[in-house]
Structures are given as C-alpha cells and as structure tokens.
Amino acid sequence: MFEIRVICDPADADHITEKLAQTFTTGPARQYPNRHNTERTRVYVTAEHRADTEAWPTPDEAYALAPSIISEIGWTASAAADKPFGHALGREFWLRKAAVLDRIALADEDAGIHGDASEAAAKAAQRLMDADNAAAACDPRRYVRQQYAHWAKHQ
Template identity: 55%
Template sequence: MFEIRIICEPDDTARVTAALSGAFAAGAVRQYPARDTDRVRLYLTADHRPEPGPWPTPKDAYALAPSMVREIGWTAQTAADKPFGTELGREFWLRKAALLDRIALSDEQDGAPGESSEVATEAARRLIEHDQNGPGDYYGAPYWPEHPATAADPRGYVRQEYAHWATHH
C-alpha cells in the first residue's frame, strides 16, 4: 500500500481521480487547497490491483444464453425498431457482440473460421468503445474497458461482460 499526492488544477480533479482509480485499487480521495497557488492537493491511499484471472471460457460465458437463432431475431428486431439515428443501448451492443462471438466460435470449432472471427472482434471493439465513452454501466471485473488485456483480447471482454449480464439480467 502507498500514498499518492497530486497537485492539479481544480478542473482536473475528476479526471485525475478517475485515472488513478482505474490504475490502482484506490481509497477515498482527500482534497485540500495547495499552499501557494489556486491549485488543489489530492491525497489517496492506493495499492496495486491484484493480478486478474483468466477470461471466462465460452462455455461459462454463454451457459445462460438463449439459442443463436433467438439472439439473431432479437438483434434484428431491436435494430429495426429503433428510429434512424437513435442510439442503440449497451444491451444491444453486448448481445450483438456475444452472438457474433458465438458464431465465430462455432465456425472455428468446425475448422472454417472465414471472416466470422474478424467480424466478432470488430463487434467486440464496438462494445468496448461504447463502454469507454458511455455512462459506465459495464461490469469491468477483473478487466475494465481501458485495461491492456481488453485491447489484446476484445472477445474475452465480451465474454466477461456477457457472463455478468446474463447472470444479473
């Protein structure tokens, strides 16, 4: 465990705090005025995040998933029901990415991956982008959207998020 002190502009406080919380297991932030300027001092106790475990296996991630045919229907209907230009929510992007991951896994198991793996990876990246820029309603444990492991294995992130969503939905 260690103590971090930051001196920054007051307008940067939220961004600095969020970045530190993303990088470390951080405690509450204590804020004080800086002694000689209009800036602020931030103090927090932090520790290294524990090493995350492996991604959920496809079997574990999709244990509660409906059939792929049903998911195709849900995805198509949800996209069709939204007026043009309306933002599709996180559930849509998560279920679409999970569906495409399942299709790619099936193709890979059959020995004919084709383009399905690339399409599934792109859908996973779209979910990650949504989670990075959205309201923060992702699970993110042990890997959050900005984690280097997420960039290295976007489909693993989909499985993590889908497993949590399916269990708690």
C-alpha cells in the same frame, strides 16, 4: 504510475483510501490539512492499475445462460429494426450483438472453418469496448464474454 489527490472530510479519508486500494495497487496514503478550508483534508495516494485479477470466463461459462444463437440473431435484428432512424442503439444491443457474433465465430473455429466470423466478432467486440470506454489492453472477445456473463447473471 499516477497520483490521486482527494479533498474530503477527514472522517471519510480512511474509507476513501480503502476503496482506492480495492480498485488500484496503491502506496501509503499521505494526509495533509487543506490549505483553504480547514474542515477538509487532502489525501494523496500513489497508484497503479491492477493487473487483471478476475479470471476471464470460458466461452462455456460466459454463454451458459444464453438463448440459442438463432434467438439472439432474431433479437438483434428486431432491436435494430425497431429503433427509429438516427436514434442510438443501447449497450444491451451492442453487448448481445457482440456475444452472438463471438458464439458464431467460436463454432466456426471449433469446426476448423476459416471465414469472416472471427473478424466480425472482433469488430463487434471492439465496438462494445468503445461504447463502454473500456481499456484497450485486454482481448476484445474476452471482454465481451466477461460482460455478457455479468449481464446474463443479473437479468
């Protein structure tokens, strides 16, 4: 549990409180006049992180719009090769790389193959989570599926 303090225009207080309640599990908002600027108000809200309310997509749902694995391997290899040395690869690269490795690992797991694909997929997924500053409380490969499904839907 944590407390959020917002100093804002009194007309914005209800809107801000509503948005915080959509993002966190919140207690009642407490409003007080600002001590130094009487045209502002202080809003205090006790909050907790919400449990995952959005269902994780299944692999079939997440990768429904994905190109073939071969195509994605080609894209990631080309994207990595085309980037000048020392320049950071963008989020799309890390997302697509993690997704293709997850798809390869899923195929291996379905076939009963116990190789390095699952470990590589987990490492790539963690790399994406690190790049996104995502909470470590969720399964990294599920996170990749969620993010890929969202990205593919908005392409």
